[in-house]
Amino acid sequence: xxxxxxxxxxxxxxxxxxxxxxxxxxxxxxxxxxxxxxxxxxxxxxxxxxxxxxxxxxxxxxxxxxxxxxxxxxxxxxxxxxxxxxxxxxxxxxxxxxxxxxxxxxxxxxxxxxxxxxxxxxxxxxxxxxxxxxxxxxxxxxxxxxxxx
Amino acid sequence: xxxxxxxxxxxxxxxxxxxxxxxxxxxxxxxxxxxxxxxxxxxxxxxxxxxxxxxxxxxxxxxxxxxxxxxxxxxxxxxxxxxxxxxxxxxxxxxxxxxxxxxxxxxxxxxxxxxxxxxxxxxxxxxxxxxxxxxxxxxxxxxxxxxxxxxxxxxxxxxxxxxxxxxxxxxxxxxxxxxxxxxxxxxxxxxxxxxxxxxxxxxxxxxxxxxxxxxxxxxxxxxxxxxxxxxxxxxxxxxxxxxxxxxxxxxxxxxxxxxxxxxxxxxxxxxxxxxxxxxxxxxxxxxxxxxxxxxxxxxxxxxxxxxxxxxxxxxxxxxxxxxxxxxxxxxxxxxxxxxxxxxxxxxxxxx
Amino acid sequence: xxxxxxxxxxxxxxxxxxxxxxxxxxxxxxxxxxxxxxxxxxxxxxxxxxxxxxxxxxxxxxxxxxxxxxxxxxxxxxxxxxxxxxxxxxxxxxxxxxxxxxxxxxxxxxxxxxxxxxxxxxxxxxxxxxxxxxxxxxxxxxxxxxxxxxxxxxxxxxxxxxxxxxxxxxxxxxxxxxxxxxxxxxxxxxxxxxxxxxxxxxxxxxxxxxxxxxxxxxxxxxxxxxxxxxxxxxxxxxxxxxxxxxxxxxxxxxxxxxxxxxxxxxxxxxxxxxxxxxxxxxxxxxxxxxxxxxxxxxxxxxxxxxxxxxxxxxxxxxxxxxxxxxxxxxxxxxxxxxxxxxxxxxxxxxxxxxxxxxxxxxxxxxxxxxxxxxxxxxxxxxxxxxxxxxxxxxxxxxxxxxxx
Numbered sequence: 065x066x067x068x069x070x071x072x073x074x075x076x077x078x079x080x081x082x083x084x085x086x087x088x089x090x091x092x093x094x095x096x097x098x099x100x101x102x103x104x105x106x107x108x109x110x111x112x113x114x115x116x117x118x119x120x121x122x123x124x125x126x127x128x129x130x131x132x133x134x135x136x137x138x139x140x141x142x143x144x145x146x147x148x149x150x151x152x153x154x155x156x157x158x159x160x161x162x163x164x165x166x167x168x169x170x171x172x173x174x175x176x177x178x179x180x181x182x183x184x185x186x187x188x189x190x191x192x193x194x195x196x197x198x199x200x201x202x203x204x205x206x207x208x209x210x211x212x213x
Numbered sequence: 214x215x216x217x218x219x220x221x222x223x224x225x226x227x228x229x230x231x232x233x234x235x236x237x238x239x240x241x242x243x244x245x246x247x248x249x250x251x252x253x254x255x256x257x258x259x260x261x262x263x264x265x266x267x268x269x270x271x272x273x274x275x276x277x278x279x280x281x282x283x284x285x286x287x288x289x290x291x292x293x294x295x296x297x298x299x300x301x302x303x304x305x306x307x308x309x310x311x312x313x314x315x316x317x318x319x320x321x322x323x324x325x326x327x328x329x330x331x332x333x334x335x336x337x338x339x340x341x342x343x344x345x346x347x348x349x350x351x352x353x354x355x356x357x358x359x360x361x362x363x364x365x366x367x368x369x370x371x372x373x374x375x376x377x378x379x380x381x382x383x384x385x386x387x388x389x390x391x392x393x394x395x396x397x398x399x400x401x402x403x404x405x406x407x408x409x410x411x412x413x414x415x416x417x418x419x420x421x422x423x424x425x426x427x428x429x430x431x432x433x434x435x436x437x438x439x440x441x442x443x444x445x446x447x448x449x450x451x452x453x454x455x456x457x458x459x460x461x462x463x464x465x466x467x468x469x470x471x472x473x474x475x476x477x478x479x480x481x482x483x484x485x486x487x488x489x490x491x492x493x494x495x496x497x498x499x500x501x502x503x504x505x506x507x508x509x510x511x512x513x514x515x516x517x518x519x520x521x522x523x524x525x526x527x528x529x530x531x532x533x534x535x536x537x538x539x540x541x542x543x544x545x546x547x548x549x550x551x552x553x554x555x556x557x558x559x560x561x562x563x564x
Numbered sequence: 565x566x567x568x569x570x571x572x573x574x575x576x577x578x579x580x581x582x583x584x585x586x587x588x589x590x591x592x593x594x595x596x597x598x599x600x601x602x603x604x605x606x607x608x609x610x611x612x613x614x615x616x617x618x619x620x621x622x623x624x625x626x627x628x629x630x631x632x633x634x635x636x637x638x639x640x641x642x643x644x645x646x647x648x649x650x651x652x653x654x655x656x657x658x659x660x661x662x663x664x665x666x667x668x669x670x671x672x673x674x675x676x677x678x679x680x681x682x683x684x685x686x687x688x689x690x691x692x693x694x695x696x697x698x699x700x701x702x703x704x705x706x707x708x709x710x711x712x713x714x715x716x717x718x719x720x721x722x723x724x725x726x727x728x729x730x731x732x733x734x735x736x737x738x739x740x741x742x743x744x745x746x747x748x749x750x751x752x753x754x755x756x757x758x759x760x761x762x763x764x765x766x767x768x769x770x771x772x773x774x775x776x777x778x779x780x781x782x783x784x785x786x787x788x789x790x791x792x793x794x795x796x797x798x799x800x801x802x803x804x805x806x807x808x809x810x811x812x813x814x815x816x817x818x819x820x821x822x823x824x825x826x827x828x829x830x831x832x833x834x835x836x837x838x839x840x841x842x843x844x845x846x847x848x849x850x851x852x853x854x855x856x857x858x859x860x861x862x863x864x865x866x867x868x869x870x871x872x873x874x875x876x877x878x879x880x881x882x883x884x885x886x887x888x889x890x891x892x893x894x895x896x897x898x899x900x901x902x903x904x905x906x907x908x909x910x911x912x913x914x915x916x917x918x919x920x921x922x923x924x925x926x927x928x929x930x931x932x933x934x935x936x937x938x939x940x941x942x943x944x945x946x947x948x949x950x951x952x953x954x955x956x957x958x959x960x961x962x963x964x965x966x967x968x
Contacts, residue, residue, distance in 0.1 A: 090597060101710060114347070143475045351592070354619070367588065
């Protein structure tokens, strides 16, 4: 365990990018991070709103057309090493917005899995995922961060 | 010959004491944000982060991140600002250590006040330079041809933060300076050594292993207590913490001018902020209690470091219980605090 | 107060305003977690005009419904919004129940109302958390999130999911969501515990002079303005407009509760109105649990057949909600239209924040409780023919491209 990986393990700044889902995952993420019950800070995970400070980008929701460019831009602004967490069924596979369509056949309004826009490292399924799952997902992203040069 | 010898010995001592002071001060100052967050978290019924996480580990982690170019009008100038900041804060801290007291009169009210003002100016530069993605340049289609307002200058939130910094510089730092003056007025001198001498008569003659405790700290007199209150609130204003964090209010300007610092620069910013917090707390202990941060008198150094916890812990308790004040409330608050500071100054003449 | 309002109305009339600069926030921003953009036109610190751009969350939801069987459509309806998921699902089934005259058992109605009030409490507590976060008071925000957890638990016991409880189905409720005697006891216990803690929390927040000095005297909206801008829900009721759809709904007939109407019309009133409403919710919950009638929870005796265009209205946590659709011969959904409360409250938000400081303007917008995930539309008006049609995001981007 080098000093580098120890420091990366002990201080993780996460940033929430809410790309246009239904608010459910988003509230769960902010709630899980903030609320005293699932206090994420006790594991050394801190919430930030600045891509320059972040290590982990949490993307919740399907990516709508107007959020594609901001998402790419903000992803590119995070300094290496970085990890992306896709939280919620929408971010993982598009959920009802992608897969449950009537006559129109294909929903062209959304870029459904977040993977089509930016590379994703950890996927947390569920509609909406439980806070415990989100915490577990944040931890799953650790090896990538710690192992990076 | 003996003159040269004394100069050489003095210079060697100066360098040695500076190195010890900076290393110990920096290492210690990076523990403070953890304590700060922990106190807040306990007030909010949470466990809170490990003590070392917001300070030490964060700084180390940012050091290990890959270097990135900030988006700024003049990137190299913007990058240099953080190093200027560290230098200013480091000298501010060093000027209060005993070896510097006799160097060119820097260990006086002038050195402290001048450097503090410089530190504030840095935020104006940072704010006017930084051009974060989070405001005007966010790539979303938001301009409409049929809008009521077309062709209006779009400003970055950091620039707005710089505007606010100017206002805070004009009014927000007055209480701090008034409170700083009080111990000097009480000691009838402008040098730090006299301020310490008045409160701690045995300090200058004590051996290195001695524990010269102060006999008559200014803090326990009426003007000193008033000034300490004003100093505490002025400390929060200089630190830009809640309730006076209007220039980096999270809800509109997010972090203000420091938004674009990434990787090693952000580590530098963390060091600058925390060292400033420790320096101001240490100055408080030196001025109001007569216990200087003396690297060659370990007992005094440890006492100073221990008592330096008072201000950050009190600040984090206040931060947890207060909202962000807008200029609507900051103006009257500052005027009231300044009046209190002036009162303390007038009273301290009688000491 | 009156002088401030006079000032504001004269400012509105003054068309020759000179604007110094524009500040724009979002869609990624700590104060507006949802993707929307606020453009503030400011002189120094004073907001002269405000523009809210909500286009970022367009998912084309109304189009998705077209041609789906109604039971499937319900799944999408619930996912219109994650904060008010139950009311979207409920209102979607109320359309077909009203249109085809499907009988709903009384017990099912009670449990639907119960879930509705659970979610109203969690939604209002999110609002407090967010509002105090915007005020900058983290401790109150944390307390609010902690209080909310007890009702999130109840939702989980009831429906199996914290966010999407999926209680209503057409003709009743899911049998899984039926109330057992044990759950009844838990609910009543939780309500008692919650009420004590909550009353203490609200008292402390309202009596805190520093916090209240931030909330008082900003974001004024008179009753006439509220009606003019269609500010429904607690936002309008805090301006003295006594308008609550629950009083006219047949599901709410058996319950005794008050409508909270406050005359002040400032940001503090909007916060306090919601705070008092939570206590009324507790009243309804207790009545629903104690007077719960026996009987079946679902009426499966219905078939989807052709239905004319039907509308259903409900009082959600933010205001008035409209769902409407028709069914074709095969029983497939056609012409789904949703009008969410935030759409009607948007104009009120834009207008109420004029004349305040930048920091306070964002607080005023937050105090109207925006929830913009629901619907976004672009309207294209042809000047020659005076006809308009809605454009989708896909069309807009293809036609006009990105700004940069």
